[in-house]
Each structure stands twice: as structure tokens, then as C-alpha cells.
Amino acid sequence: xxxxxLICVPFQKxxxxxxxxxxxxxxxxxxxxxxxxxxxxxxxxVASYFIFLRxxxxxxxxxxxxxxxxxxxxxxxxxxxxxxxxxxxxPRAEEASAMNFATLWDFSGFAQYSVLFYGYYNNQRTIGxxxxxxxxxxxxxxxxxxxxxxMIVIRTMARNANEDGGGDDTSFNFSWKMFTSxxxxxxxxxxxxxxxxSITTSFKLEEEKIVKYNMSIWEASLYNGTIPENSTAxxxxxxxxxxxxxxxxxxxxxQEFVRLTVSDTMTTYITILIGDFxxxxxxxxxxxxxxxxxxxxxxxxxxxDISGNVLGLIFNQGMIWMGSFYAPCLPAINVFRLxxxxxxxCWAVMxxxxxxxxxxxxxxxxxxxxxMLLFIxxxxxxxxxxxxxxxxxxxxxxxxxxxxxxFEVISETLEHDFPSWFGKQAEENKRRNKQKxxxxxxQEEYPFETEPPQPKQKGGKQDESTANQDNKKGQAGNEAKxxxxxxxxxxxxxxxxxxxxxxxxYPPQSRGGNLPPPSIxxxxxxxxxxxxxxxxxxxxxxxxxxxxxxxxxxPTYR
Amino acid sequence: MKCVNSSSKMQMFIKSELSQCxxxxxxxxxxxxxxxxxxFFHVQPAPLCILDCTFFxxxxxxxxxxxxxxxxxxxxxxxxxxxxxxxxxxxxxxNMPELKENPFKERIVESFSEDGEGSLSFNDFVDMFxxxxxxxxxxxxxxxxxKIYDFNTDNFICKSDLEKTLNKLTREELTAEEITxxxxxxxxxxxxxGDGKLGFADFENMIxxxxxxxxxxxxxx
Numbered sequence: 001x002x003x004x005x006l007i008c009v010p011f012q013k014x015x016x017x018x019x020x021x022x023x024x025x026x027x028x029x030x031x032x033x034x035x036x037x038x039x040x041x042x043x044x045x046v047a048s049y050f051i052f053l054r055x056x057x058x059x060x061x062x063x064x065x066x067x068x069x070x071x072x073x074x075x076x077x078x079x080x081x082x083x084x085x086x087x088x089x090x091p092r093a094e095e096a097s098a099m100n101f102a103t104l105w106d107f108s109g110f111a112q113y114s115v116l117f118y119g120y121y122n123n124q125r126t127i128g129x130x131x132x133x134x135x136x137x138x139x140x141x142x143x144x145x146x147x148x149x150x151m152i153v154i155r156t157m158a159r160n161a162n163e164d165g166g167g168d169d170t171s172f173n174f175s176w177k178m179f180t181s182x183x184x185x186x187x188x189x190x191x192x193x194x195x196x197x198s199i200t201t202s203f204k205l206e207e208e209k210i211v212k213y214n215m216s217i218w219e220a221s222l223y224n225g226t227i228p229e230n231s232t233a234x235x236x237x238x239x240x241x242x243x244x245x246x247x248x249x250x251x252x253x254x255q256e257f258v259r260l261t262v263s264d265t266m267t268t269y270i271t272i273l274i275g276d277f278x279x280x281x282x283x284x285x286x287x288x289x290x291x292x293x294x295x296x297x298x299x300x301x302x303x304x305d306i307s308g309n310v311l312g313l314i315f316n317q318g319m320i321w322m323g324s325f326y327a328p329c330l331p332a333i334n335v336f337r338l339x340x341x342x343x344x345x346c347w348a349v350m351x352x353x354x355x356x357x358x359x360x361x362x363x364x365x366x367x368x369x370x371x372m373l374l375f376i377x378x379x380x381x382x383x384x385x386x387x388x389x390x391x392x393x394x395x396x397x398x399x400x401x402x403x404x405x406x407f408e409v410i411s412e413t414l415e416h417d418f419p420s421w422f423g424k425q426a427e428e429n430k431r432r433n434k435q436k437x438x439x440x441x442x443q444e445e446y447p448f449e450t451e452p453p454q455p456k457q458k459g460g461k462q463d464e465s466t467a468n469q470d471n472k473k474g475q476a477g478n479e480a481k482x483x484x485x486x487x488x489x490x491x492x493x494x495x496x497x498x499x500x501x502x503x504x505x506y507p508p509q510s511r512g513g514n515l516p517p518p519s520i521x522x523x524x525x526x527x528x529x530x531x532x533x534x535x536x537x538x539x540x541x542x543x544x545x546x547x548x549x550x551x552x553x554x555p556t557y558r
Numbered sequence: 559m560k561c562v563n564s565s566s567k568m569q570m571f572i573k574s575e576l577s578q579c580x581x582x583x584x585x586x587x588x589x590x591x592x593x594x595x596x597x598f599f600h601v602q603p604a605p606l607c608i609l610d611c612t613f614f615x616x617x618x619x620x621x622x623x624x625x626x627x628x629x630x631x632x633x634x635x636x637x638x639x640x641x642x643x644x645x646x647x648x649x650x651x652x653n654m655p656e657l658k659e660n661p662f663k664e665r666i667v668e669s670f671s672e673d674g675e676g677s678l679s680f681n682d683f684v685d686m687f688x689x690x691x692x693x694x695x696x697x698x699x700x701x702x703x704x705k706i707y708d709f710n711t712d713n714f715i716c717k718s719d720l721e722k723t724l725n726k727l728t729r730e731e732l733t734a735e736e737i738t739x740x741x742x743x744x745x746x747x748x749x750x751x752g753d754g755k756l757g758f759a760d761f762e763n764m765i766x767x768x769x770x771x772x773x774x775x776x777x778x779x
Contacts, residue, residue: 023615036778040655044773172764174743178723179707180770184660184690184777192659200728203740 040187063331078128086243116329119251119397135399142325248397257323280352321380613693648676661726669705690777716755
């Protein structure tokens, strides 16, 4: 008896705890009552849009948490303050208008030179007393947001598919129509009338009630016509505001995405206000003094366009995924946008819309929307992945400046933060590269002389990263030399890649010879032009020498 | 789900549990001990609390009680400790906003009422919304859906039941030929054992494959 008591009581306490926890979890679900009200008025398909919106909001909160907590906050707290570096300062020429509302609305001026965008971040390996690895964190958060999004979309699809049970069966059409067509959630008489009518019609026509989704045309409202701005050509002085900088294409891209999101949001809200609300007001109040019945003829009250809204939501999320690597502020903006969307659309649907005449089935559409979302996710992450892997980052802005590729931050981390035998190899290679650099400086006039390839050390990548850093810094000091450098670059590359011929080119990796770090301010990206030019968006014209009219002055900031 | 089938012993147990659920935590250990003994010595496993009988949380049960009470404040007591035997007539229940527009509201209430005539005690009331909530499993919903659509309560959905269902769904706007056609089609599709009517096995086999069943057979309160 006592034994039973001793066993059963803790078990009961555990059950009670589980129950209380479930209570708490249910109470935490946001907007539940709102959605229930909409569901009883409009049926489960319109409510499914709002449930989808809420689910998106949850995802964006996580993305926001990652970007805000691991990228924006550390840089704001521990990074160098505004004004200490050129990349963190508004250029002198723009200073006058930097605080204007119009400039800030466009995300230029002070908004551009802040933690909101890629360009502000410094490429220092560790910042603050915590030795926080900023570039590594930026990279991992970027990859992590994509990975998390994939995981959650696929998991939701799998869950939906499980519940649906794979309904392609047509053997019970009439039975299902008879026993499952009435939506027990309907509490509104008008909706009920519509439902009765639609059931009757479908039985009369002996058709199945299959959902046909309209792929509405939404591109036109979502693209704006802004032209990317340039932020170069300041005069020379020591103040960071006056340091000439190269263009920072990542920030430009980020700004475009932010502007796109903002204008999309504005367009959606204005469409709701004019297309739904003003129309409803017009129909309601002018019906008394109009020739024909406005409520039944043209224009009548609008119906809630489920498919259009869902596709808009998916497209918006695609923009967020594409742009959040270049503008960490994008998930935050999207969280705000979804939050206000929820309230605005809940109000608008209850106030201005009428239930649809044709009643959709919501069940099978869930996985269709998820499939679209997965597809858009895949498409959106392609550009970011491409830039990480093959485009060199801007040379004087962002957390990856100074590297040949963004992913080199991983190899750098492996080299510096991992056991000593990694580091020893890296140091040896660094020393050898320095020697090579000095030698090749003296040998400029023999551009085609090749070095005997040195034995490849362990782990080519981490050597390459440090070697490339030296290369990069070195070539900046030798802008005048052109032709020798490609060969020197490839010969230095032979250190890490002993297989190919010494003058075998690796255009994406070659940044020039092994040259000492620059001691002067540069007005354009250094070194010979290979396939991808650091600092210029790919495809831009290449300038073989110093740009005219851009004198170099002494820097003191580096 | 023994408690939903509601034997009389279970009824008493549920009522006493409901009253005790509102009391202070100090009585809980003793109650759990009593329940543990019952669990061990009785053949039929007993639910340990009304909260185990339904899919609702404690807060939701109290809220349901509030709704039940406001339908007939003079009749329904707020205090259930004296084990009152109160039933509300069908007319009151089917006027609830959640059921008002449902063409099957009378059948729903009849299926959950213990006396079969449509008066619901509070337990029946909770049972009803519990089965119709989104937390109830598919099998349980299928059991009650079968009961609802079986108009003559002979444990088979025969042709006359189907005709009544169809008339309720279309508000009698179909012609007699169309009704006959549809009913024959349904029997043709779902009747597996060839007796010309749908037994529970046929019904369950058909409804388990229906993609919309869980989402439409759902009332939120």
C-alpha cells in the first residue's frame, strides 16, 4: 500500500505539472481569439492565412533574435564607435544631409553607417574584452538563418503531409462530400448561407469541390525603380569622415532589399486602406443615393483574397532571406511589419470584407503554400551562397574586408582558435610567404621568372588565408606594377597548390604578388584585376591604374 | 476512453472530482492516494481527475462551466460540491452561437445526451465540446460522427439516414432523383460488406481517408 503510494504520487505530480505546463503554453499563443473570431465569420480557409501569418511571424522572431543578438548587439556594444573608422563614418560630402528625414527614410546617411548594414562592421578578428569573433559570428549567423529556415519549412511540410495522409484518393468523393463538407466552425448566418449554397451547387453539378488557386500577379506592386547609389569621392583629410572609400556593394544591396521591403509594406497597407476600406465606406454610405444597388452590383464589398495575400507573404519572406546577409536589420524590420500587418489585416477583414461566394477548402492548400515557401527559400539563398563562395568581399567595409572570400573566416578561426599544431603550420607558412614577398619585390623586373614550388604544408586553406592576407596587403603598395603581378600571384599560389603549373592561373584567388601592407590611403581597390575585383560589383569596368583626380594622402587610421 | 462512455460509477466519480478540483492543494495528496488505491484494486481503470477525462485544461473547464451557467443562471448552480443533478434542455443548447448555424445541431446534442433525448448535464456538455475540439483524436471523432449521422440510432447509417443528412446539408433544394442518386453513390462507394447500409467499420474506413474530416469536424469554444 505504501509502496503504491510512493510510486503513484510522484507520477501524479508529474502529470499535474505536465498539464499546467500545457495550460501555460496554450495561453501564450498570440492572437488566438482574433483568429477564432475571423474563423467563425469567414471559415477556416481565410483563418488559415492568418495562421500562416502568425507562423511566419514566429520564424522571423527567431531570425531577428539571431541577427540582433549575435551580430548587431555585439558590434554596437563592443565594436569601435561611430566616427573612429572611415567605414563607420558618414562621408564629408554627405554629412550635411545625413540627418534629414528623407535621407533616413531612404536608409542612407546615418542609417547607412550604422549596425543596420553590412558595411559598418569592422574586420577585426576579435572585438572587446570578451574577444568576440565578429566576422565569424556574422558568417555563422548568415549560414544559420538559412539552415534554420530550411529545417523549419521542411519539418512543417512533413508534419502537414503526415496529417493529410496523402489525399490523392478519389474513391470516396461523394461520401466525403456528404460527411465532411460542412464546416462546424461556421457561426455566422451569412457564411452558413453561402456554405449551403455552395454545397448544393456542388452536388447538383456532380463535381468535386477542388481548390483552384489563382497565382495573382503581384510583381508589379512590389518592385520600385530606385537606382543604387554610390558613396565615393570625398576630399582628402585625416578625419575618418574624409577618408576616401571604395564603394561598398554589400551595403548597397542590403539597402535595396530594405527599401524593397518598406515599399512593399507601404503598398500593401495602402491597397488595403483604399481598395478595401474606402471601397467599403463608399458602398455603405453612397448606397442610399445611387442608381443601382452598390452592394450587389459594382463595386460591392471586397472579398478577402487569400491566395494573393499568401503569395505576397511568401514573396516578402523570400526578400528577407535574400537580403538579411547584407542587412542584419532586415529580420527586425520584418518582425515589425508582420506585427502591424496582423492587426491591420485582422481589423480590415472584419470591417471591410464579406465571406466569399465560392468556399475554398483549406486543408490541401497548406502543403502547397509550404512547397512554394521551400522553393522560394531555395531560390533566395542561392545569391547569398554564390556571393559567399565566389565573389570577393569589399576591401574596405564589412566584417570580411581584407579577405579574398567570405568563407575564409572559417579557416582563419580554425587556424587561430584551435590546437597549436594547426597554428604552427600556419606560422611557418606565413614566415615563408613573407620571405617570398620580399624576394618577389626585388624580382619585379623579371615577371616571368617562376619560383620552385615549395612543399605543400598541411591544410592548404588556412595557409592560403594568411598568405592571401599578406598578398592583399602587399599588392596595395605596388599599384604601379601591373604585368609582373599576375605571374607573381600565381607563383605564390603555387605554395599552397603544388599540382598546377606555376603560371597556372587561379583568377578568383589572385590578388597580386606577395607585397607589404599598404602605407597610403587608396582610392580604388588594389592589385591586378582578375575575374572578381574587390570593392567593385562584378561586371564593372576595370581601371588599370590610379584613377585620375584622386590624389593619395597620408592615412593615420590604420 | 471509458470516461466518455460515462458509466454511472464514472458519473459520480467525475462529479466528485470536479468539485474537488477547485479545492486547495493540501487535499490533493490524500485524493491521489485514494485514487491510487482505486487504480490498483478496481478492474476498470479510473481517471484520476476530470482533467484527465477531457482534452480541456482546467481553465477551459471553468470557462465552459461559466457558459453552461449563463444559459440558465437560475437552474445551474455555481457550486458543484453537492453533486447536483442538473440538465439543460436541448432548446437552450442549440441556441448557442457555436451551434446555431449547424444543420446537425439537434443530432449533435442528442448524441451526447445521456438520456438520448437531448438534455445535457454539465458532464455531457463538456464531453461534447471535448470531442469536437481540435485536440480529440481522429478515432474518437469518427465514433461520434457516426452517432450523429445515424438518425434512427440503429447503429447503421442506412439510406433513410443518408437522405436526411443530404436534405439537411442542402436545405432540401435537391430534387428527389438527385437525392436518390447521391445516396446510392455513397452506399456504392463506402459499403464494404454489401448489406446496403454503412456499419461503423465501413464508415470508419471511409472517414479515416478523408483529408478534411479533422478540420471540418471541429468546434472551437
